[in-house]
Amino acid sequence: MKKKVVCYFSAAQSEQPIIYRLVKNYDLIVNILKANINPAKEGFLVVELEGSKNKYEEGISFLKNLGVIVEALSETVIWHEDICIQCGACASFCPTEALSIDRESMEVSFNDSKCVICGMCVECCPTRAIELHFEVREAVH
Amino acid sequence: MGYKRTYEEINEKIRKGQAVVVTAEEVIDIVEEKGLEKACKEIDVVTTGTFGPMCSSGAFINFGHARPRIKMKKVYLNGVEAYTGIAAVDAYIGAGQLPETDPENKVYPGCFTYGGGHVIHDLLAGKDIRLEATGYGTDCYPNKKVDTIIRLEDLNEAFLFNPRNAYQNYNCAVNLGDRTLYTYMGILRPNLGNASYSTAGQLSPLMNDPHYKTIGIGTRIFLGGGTGYVAWNGTQHHPNVLRGDNGVPRVPAGTLSLIGDLKQMDSNWLVGLSYKGYGATMAVGIGIPIPILNEDILRYTAVRDQDIYCPIVDFNEGYPYSKPIDLGFANLKELKSGKITINGKEVIATSQSSYPRARKIAGILKGWIQRGEFELTQPVLGLPSAEANIEFKSIPERTPNGTSLNARNRRD
Numbered sequence: 001m002k003k004k005v006v007c008y009f010s011a012a013q014s015e016q017p018i019i020y021r022l023v024k025n026y027d028l029i030v031n032i033l034k035a036n037i038n039p040a041k042e043g044f045l046v047v048e049l050e051g052s053k054n055k056y057e058e059g060i061s062f063l064k065n066l067g068v069i070v071e072a073l074s075e076t077v078i079w080h081e082d083i084c085i086q087c088g089a090c091a092s093f094c095p096t097e098a099l100s101i102d103r104e105s106m107e108v109s110f111n112d113s114k115c116v117i118c119g120m121c122v123e124c125c126p127t128r129a130i131e132l133h134f135e136v137r138e139a140v141h
Numbered sequence: 142m143g144y145k146r147t148y149e150e151i152n153e154k155i156r157k158g159q160a161v162v163v164t165a166e167e168v169i170d171i172v173e174e175k176g177l178e179k180a181c182k183e184i185d186v187v188t189t190g191t192f193g194p195m196c197s198s199g200a201f202i203n204f205g206h207a208r209p210r211i212k213m214k215k216v217y218l219n220g221v222e223a224y225t226g227i228a229a230v231d232a233y234i235g236a237g238q239l240p241e242t243d244p245e246n247k248v249y250p251g252c253f254t255y256g257g258g259h260v261i262h263d264l265l266a267g268k269d270i271r272l273e274a275t276g277y278g279t280d281c282y283p284n285k286k287v288d289t290i291i292r293l294e295d296l297n298e299a300f301l302f303n304p305r306n307a308y309q310n311y312n313c314a315v316n317l318g319d320r321t322l323y324t325y326m327g328i329l330r331p332n333l334g335n336a337s338y339s340t341a342g343q344l345s346p347l348m349n350d351p352h353y354k355t356i357g358i359g360t361r362i363f364l365g366g367g368t369g370y371v372a373w374n375g376t377q378h379h380p381n382v383l384r385g386d387n388g389v390p391r392v393p394a395g396t397l398s399l400i401g402d403l404k405q406m407d408s409n410w411l412v413g414l415s416y417k418g419y420g421a422t423m424a425v426g427i428g429i430p431i432p433i434l435n436e437d438i439l440r441y442t443a444v445r446d447q448d449i450y451c452p453i454v455d456f457n458e459g460y461p462y463s464k465p466i467d468l469g470f471a472n473l474k475e476l477k478s479g480k481i482t483i484n485g486k487e488v489i490a491t492s493q494s495s496y497p498r499a500r501k502i503a504g505i506l507k508g509w510i511q512r513g514e515f516e517l518t519q520p521v522l523g524l525p526s527a528e529a530n531i532e533f534k535s536i537p538e539r540t541p542n543g544t545s546l547n548a549r550n551r552r553d
Contacts, residue, residue: 085192085495086495086497086498087424087491087492088491088492091489092327092335103477103479106497106500123328123417124327126327126414126422126424126493127412127414127424128415
């Protein structure tokens with residue numbers, strides 16, 4: 001299974017090599033999408049975790065046991081339909097066809113569940129209709 | 142030859158709300174079903190549309206006078222310079238102009254978040270715009286500095302005057318090099334990583350009137366959500382090029398210079414754009430009605446995407462250095478399928494021009510004409526046709542010498 005999650009760390013937790021443990025002990029493929037972690041400072045990590053269902057769940061338990069708050073990630077890339085002019089340029093760059101064109105109407109649509117948040121669309125959109133947005137809470141205590 | 146009608150007959154029907162109007166997309170099936178002769182008797186007007194980045198666009202503005210009066214030497218709108226080498230408080234804001242503070246490509250590729258096109262868009266959206274102007278002061282214009290906030294409604298005049306719009310056909314850009322290119326055709330991935338085209342094809346105004354038989358100087362049009370007019374042929378208007386049997390050029394050809402009152406336009410149809418690594422520009426919405434004066438004109442409007450080809454151009458060396466690299470032509474129907482084949486390789490293709498928006502414009506214009514709100518105008522002068530043999534020139538390479546340098550100062 002493959003899932004995107006947000007992990008919130010306290011200052012103490014951010015000192016630990018959490019990613020290393022997830023890879024080594026739980027055989028998970030870890031793709032860091034966004035991170036804001038500094039030593040001795042609280043922070044967050046947006047990751048895509050891929051592995052067997054058992055290992056995934058064990059990995060999540062491991063994080064939770066450490067006191068890391070783990071939440072499912074949602075609404076990661078926002079496509080502002082009102083700003084989009086429907087040129088379709090983004091569809092060349094979207095690796096997963098999350099942004100795709102209906103070839104009959106030539107209209108662009110965005111399928112959130114296919115998005116891997118690579119950010120290519122943000123660069124190539126001339127109207128800046130696409131925004132990378134992580135629903136991350138302000139502070140973790 | 143066959144059925145004929147005049148502008149006046151069409152306008153009479155428009156005034157009565159009886160004109161039969163179809164879009165350049167709808168006309169294709171009608172002609173196919175009914176044949177030219179029957180369709181020509183039925184259809185009065187075909188509406189076209191296009192909505193894409195058109196850098197050669199901008200607006201003339203008159204700010205009104207300050208107290209005391211100022212002769213502006215430099216003027217900035219939200220930090221974007223407008224050209225004011227004309228009368229005291231007149232200026233021209235160009236779509237591609239950038240703020241002086243823009244880092245441009247110093248950190249490559251630059252973002253070009255805001256430019257002249259965005260200023261025009263913001264004016265239309267009713268937003269506050271910072272106006273900063275400086276002058277050197279004269280007896281008649283003593284003021285040296287103005288710093289204030291303006292809105293569209295405060296301006297005496299604001300009219301869009303675009304030197305080159307609605308290009309008749311355009312290149313399909315690719316990258317044969319080995320690094321990513323950031324161009325006005327968008328991001329081009331190396332080694333034929335993608336193809337980028339920009340035309341509304343079968344909906345595009347000049348594709349539907351390839352020999353400029355109805356579109357000419359004075360033609361009333363949909364421009365930026367309001368009405369406008371064809372002012373002149375556009376810059377780089379170059380009609381005598383390779384054309385298909387249907388008359389449609391296979392390379393960029395005719396262009397239009399357009400004019401219209403900005404105050405009755407709409408921010409949905411003039412949109413500021415930012416091209417990474419290239420610059421800022423503006424998407425312009427244009428719709429042009431084509432009066433079906435005879436079967437010939439109708440036949441041209443029935444052009445289909447599969448009948449339209451555009452040249453595939455390499456933007457690594459071919460375009461920037463004008464190197465003749467022959468990559469052949471791409472068919473528009475194939476381009477719209479999202480994939481074309483170049484040198485045996487399947488390449489993803491997307492557009493810079495918005496087809497759904499082009500369709501919407503053709504539909505809006507159709508509605509205006511059907512409701513009797515928009516009458517057609519007969520051009521006062523035609524655009525130069527292929528027979529005019531216009532030559533497409535480049536900048537001459539000459540070494541400035543004493544004579545040419547002194548010429549600048551020779552006023553005595």
